[in-house]
Amino acid sequence: MNEPVRIGLIGTGSHGRSLLANLLLLPGVEIPALCDVDRDGLAEARDMVVKSGHTEPDGYPGGPEDYQRLLGREDIDAVVIATPWESHAPMAVRAMRHGKYVAVEVPAALTFDECWDVVNAHEETGVPCMMLENWSFRRDNLALLNMVRRGLFGEVVHVQCAHAHDCLDHWFFSPEGTMRWGGRSLVDKNRAQYPTHALGPVWPWMDLGSGDYFDTAVSMAGRPLGINDYFRRKFGPDHPYAEAGFAQGDIVSTLIKTKKGNTIFVKVDMQLPRPYDNQWELQGTRGIYNEQRNSLYLVDRSPEYHQWEPFPPYMEKHDHAWWRGMGAEAAAAGHSGTDYLELALFVDAVRKKTQTPIDVYDSVLMSSIILLSEKSIAAEGVPVECPDFTRGKWRTKKPAFGVEP
Ligand SMILES: NC(=O)c1ccc[n+]([C@@H]2O[C@H](COP(=O)([O-])OP(=O)(O)OC[C@H]3O[C@@H](n4cnc5c(N)ncnc54)[C@H](O)[C@@H]3O)[C@@H](O)[C@H]2O)c1
Numbered sequence: 001m002n003e004p005v006r007i008g009l010i011g012t013g014s015h016g017r018s019l020l021a022n023l024l025l026l027p028g029v030e031i032p033a034l035c036d037v038d039r040d041g042l043a044e045a046r047d048m049v050v051k052s053g054h055t056e057p058d059g060y061p062g063g064p065e066d067y068q069r070l071l072g073r074e075d076i077d078a079v080v081i082a083t084p085w086e087s088h089a090p091m092a093v094r095a096m097r098h099g100k101y102v103a104v105e106v107p108a109a110l111t112f113d114e115c116w117d118v119v120n121a122h123e124e125t126g127v128p129c130m131m132l133e134n135w136s137f138r139r140d141n142l143a144l145l146n147m148v149r150r151g152l153f154g155e156v157v158h159v160q161c162a163h164a165h166d167c168l169d170h171w172f173f174s175p176e177g178t179m180r181w182g183g184r185s186l187v188d189k190n191r192a193q194y195p196t197h198a199l200g201p202v203w204p205w206m207d208l209g210s211g212d213y214f215d216t217a218v219s220m221a222g223r224p225l226g227i228n229d230y231f232r233r234k235f236g237p238d239h240p241y242a243e244a245g246f247a248q249g250d251i252v253s254t255l256i257k258t259k260k261g262n263t264i265f266v267k268v269d270m271q272l273p274r275p276y277d278n279q280w281e282l283q284g285t286r287g288i289y290n291e292q293r294n295s296l297y298l299v300d301r302s303p304e305y306h307q308w309e310p311f312p313p314y315m316e317k318h319d320h321a322w323w324r325g326m327g328a329e330a331a332a333a334g335h336s337g338t339d340y341l342e343l344a345l346f347v348d349a350v351r352k353k354t355q356t357p358i359d360v361y362d363s364v365l366m367s368s369i370i371l372l373s374e375k376s377i378a379a380e381g382v383p384v385e386c387p388d389f390t391r392g393k394w395r396t397k398k399p400a401f402g403v404e405p
Helices: 014-025 041-052 067-071 087-096 112-125 138-150 181-188 224-233 312-319 321-332 334-350 359-376
Strands: 007-010 029-035 058-060 076-081 101-104 127-133 156-164 214-221 251-258 263-271 281-284 286-288 295-298
Touching: 007 014, 007 067, 007 334, 014 029, 014 076, 014 334, 029 041, 029 067, 041 058, 058 067, 076 087, 076 334, 087 101, 087 112, 087 127, 087 181, 101 334, 112 127, 112 156, 112 359, 127 334, 127 359, 138 281, 138 312, 138 321, 214 359, 251 359, 321 334, 334 359
Parallel strands: 007 029, 007 076, 029 058, 076 101, 101 127, 156 263
Antiparallel strands: 156 281, 214 251, 251 263, 281 286, 286 295
16 A cells, blocks of 8 residues: 655645645655746745655756656656646646656646647546546535435436635735736636536536536626726725726626536636635435535435425435545645545555546546636627537446445
8 A cells, every 4th residue: 555656746836735745644655856937836845845754856947848857757657737727738648648647736628629638648648637626525525426326316407516716816816916827817718717616526426427428508707897896995096907908707607508408507706705615506306405505405304394404414424435534634634635535546546557536538527617618608608519528438437436335
């Protein structure tokens, strides 16, 4: 079990270092090399590795393409990529072509061509590529997956979900009001910018990629008022972004129809004032689950007719094997334990040379909402067909994610 797994990290910014902290908790993980164009972040990450008692890793700070020297190293089995979105697919493709297992941060791809590039690289090399969609690994979401598979909700027919997170003061822009790399895409893109955390648990709940698949998507975006209003409120009317034009609408609503005829509603809401939430709600022929209420109603079991009952006892009863096995370590690692769990399972797959828990097809499926929504919004809300990135394999593939023995 503790056979060394040698991992190179590309991107030692805030989330890259958080992933690194998790990797350093895992038995047998070695970090021979780190890469970042920013020397400060790289030095901080190198210190973390040394302080945890590991050998000092080599650093690759030599510009945007220097990661390719890291990929060429013989002593690396896998890479973790935590760089800005635009670089994810090109880096993942090159890593697979160097024979390195890939764990790439969300999203896996930003264009239809990039989706095909990562799928093709995987199919041509046989190397697994996993998008690090951590909300697929939340304890509540995995318990619900067990309940869905055990038939408690009957046939699932509809799910709604959201990535609802006001990101103006830390993600799209710095607290001082300068544009960060994330904000650049708000200027000329109008799309569901960051939908994968919403969809993270949804695709296994609905057997997407293994028995069902996206058919069409329709998206609409509301007015882009939030960014200007935020800058007027916080920095005054003379700040350039108080008046500047942004293409990105404040709320993007996407309705997906699946091949089976089920529906999924995805809301992306990232530039109006609000607390964080994901608004998951699942409905089947025998019941409903609502994450915000932390409640459910099951027609065959709930004690009161048409009354919600608490979800936690069900979560405990249907707790997933991953949480029963690694829950204590995961919970101690922070960020809901999901980063620890996803990386522990990724490392396990690298060590055993097996498929990763989220595969390349799952990764591009979740990412494809960005592109489908962009296309539908640009065409005034027409339904857009989702390419079949599995080339028909979804019809016969058996569900694999988190299937308990
Ligand atoms: N799963 C989650 O919960 C979660 C949370 C936060 C961020 N993220 C994802 O993690 C990724 C990184 O986000 P972040 O918040 O750490 O951003 P960040 O800006 O803090 O870090 C990005 C790092 O990448 C480096 N970089 C840029 N181009 C590079 C290149 N060509 N080669 C090497 N390094 C390069 C930057 O210098 C920076 O240090 C994003 O894709 C984001 O979507 C995921």
